[in-house]
Amino acid sequence: MRIDAHQHFWHFDPEKYSWISDKKIQKDFLPSDIKPLLKNANFEGTILVQADQSEEETQFLLNLAAENDFVKGVIGWVDLNSEEIEASLARFSEKLFKGVRHTVYDEKGEFMTDPAFQSGVSKLANFDLIYEILVFPYQLPGALALAEKFPEQKFVLDHLAKPDFSKAPSEQWKQDIQKLAANKNVFCKISGLLSETGKDWNPSDFSPFLDVVVKSFGMERLMFGSDWPVSLSGGSYEEIVKIVEDYFSIYSEEDLKKVMGITAGDFYKIS
Template structure:
């Protein structure tokens, strides 16, 4: 069966470009490139990946697209462009010439303004994505879910995907108000969700697969098996577990072959037009 890892990162480590990698994240302070990942995905039975931006520069987008040209197993790239720029339509036209350029992400979780998603200049940029058949990855914390709801309501025909289940408080086994708010967001059928990044929201040293079941239950009840996809968040996941430890969490949760086919491959293929 084909399997797609719908969320991971590559980088050539730079203390400036990757200033978010603090001392406690020491394992991430090195280059992570295709040759490091390809062996891991093959051992776990994955046939392709979606590479997602980790720095907010066009150079990052160029870097990922260059890797995608050289590596067949990279099926798509979610890059970064300045959606608030006056010339954003020109930049989108330029990058969509590359067949593996599939979508945009902005690191909204790090913005000091909790209402960032609703800024007029940002909304103007988001509006342009539909003209180029591009997706948008929503990277937020639980505190942003109400704002995200207002955001997606403005674009009923756009393709959105929540990254990392919006990072619920798994370590503390806190489920509300995250449960109610993400369930409300899931009522919009153009919104998908990635079952990714869970181990780093749990206890890094002591997580168990059953820690994630309450959150997976909510996600499946809210989105159904047709709007969920799985992702490793490699190499960030290495803070709490290796690739072969992380990917089985979702795989072993899935109840039947139909849901496995959808969540492990087909939903990502359809969403990103891989």
């Protein structure tokens, strides 16, 4: 099974999605837009990920997932700081609801060590839910503290923690990735490559970063995610798939299959 482990849908609203600055993607993106791309790339399914911090969007995504069988799971948003967190998780508790993500564009990494937030994270395991870690490199220490605090909780790091792909990997990023990966409950998505770079990129730009995550996480804890349609800011769907498949072409066919779907299928419990 080939799974794109990270993509988005939205009805574009300039206030709700104020973080979308590229006019190219300031429009609606819905299942009919990605379906032919998945077919051409031989993907059988996707994991749909939140892009707005609202329970309204979470329900919107679950509704789309129920209507489109290629969507194999939804990572939504709930307020993990809320005293009503268990009620929220119970309300969304269904087969397609796989986990929770919190966007951190305007926050410091300390929020992950806040007792109220950690209390919310502690409830996820009761519902067999994943927490997706979306951070910038400087926030990785907070992610590490969170992963160490909950060794039985399943985590996955999105977008390699958004390093600057236009430069060589920093020593600090390497060290923090290695420390995070030392926690076996943490997986990593090879996602966000074209979302985090400019238009003038070369496939070789990403290799030093992929070398680090392969060495740190191993083949058993890596999974491909396109980050479509955000990735359209840097290139086409076909280009992002090719970057990853070409990089892993030096590995075994079985390793490539793991990265392109088997690991995601197991991680998200896709039948």
